[in-house]
Amino acid sequence: MLSNLRAQVSSLLSTPQRLHQHKEWSKITHSSNQTVVLGFGGVLSGGRLIHGGAVKLLSLRNGLANDEQHFNCLYLVSSAQPDFAEDLLKICQKKGIRFIWNQNGVGYPAWAGPTAELHNAPMRRLRATADFVIYQSEFCRFSANQFLGSCDVPSKILLNPVDLARFCPTNLPKPQSPLRLLAMGTQNYAARVLCVIDALPELHRTGIEATLTIAGGLLWKNAEAQVAEHARRLGVEASVFRVGEFSQDMAVSLYRSHHLLVHPKYLDPCPTVVAEAMACGLPVVGSKSGGVPEMVPEDCGRLIQVPENDWSNLHTPDGKQISKAITDLLPEIECASRAARDHALTAFDSVKWVQDHQEICSEVTRN
16 A cells, blocks of 8 residues: 555656656657767756766767757666656657667666566566667676566677776876775665775784775665764774765776775676776776676686675675785786776777767668
8 A cells, every 4th residue: 555655646746747858858850860869858967976877878978979859869778767768768769769778787686675676667668669779798688688588679788888088097106005995886785885894904904004985875774874883893994984976087086096996796787887997997806796707807806706696685795705805916906907907998998889889870770
């Protein structure tokens, strides 16, 4: 009963916005030019800090012609959908506009619990209706097939891109001590943050002076207080620093001022933060799960073995495992830093990524 009431209230509250969107969408016309609509519905507007799934839209917006009223190809990202995406798609289809779907992760019980299908149902419909599907990693394709069902739409795997001219190492030398660790991104569950804090006293006991910067939103209840208390209880509060939401410019500065990225999130589909860090010359210590093994070769960091594809439990590495991985990496950290940048040049180049999209758009609109 409560869930039905919430659904009714949500529907009532969204009606004026839906009517406004439909009024705006009535102006859409099919264009004979190859143009792509990006971030429709305000995903890239309103002065918001851009992060996560929306970041790649910046590369497309800057690399392809786009017009939000006159276009022939609609491009949507599963993790950065505009409001009422299915309404928008129906209007575009009536006007003969082609549809490209970028598929990130899916809802599964370990993180989405009973709401998993609420995440998956719209993605299932949108992916099945697409003229072309771009998967952000092989893991994204695998997990989509597991939870959304098989799909015979033409597709291609394109790892998330990075502006390599912007995200690059600094020429200024970093102090060798303390070792500066960075945990960055949208922190959506406690264990992925607390386990990195747990690694600090382990490192300190072995004589490694280390600090930790936790950057990005903390999305669970009482998160800020829990993180602060956890650091205080372990006696490392002076070594832990917090940075909240960050811009792209701030992100570059954060990467450049740290020695390595610690990314223990379980089953992360294709984290942009990993690609950006590597582009700035940061080796990665993380969870050997999700799409991360596709992004981080052995010479670019240390990935910690965890159970494979357990959709019911989040297997986050513990502090001792993270500390050991960091300690093992330290003798090779300079070589790993160079390898990370070199790999980023070939694997995450936004120029090549946009060129791939140009070819896909041409193919889709030609048929």
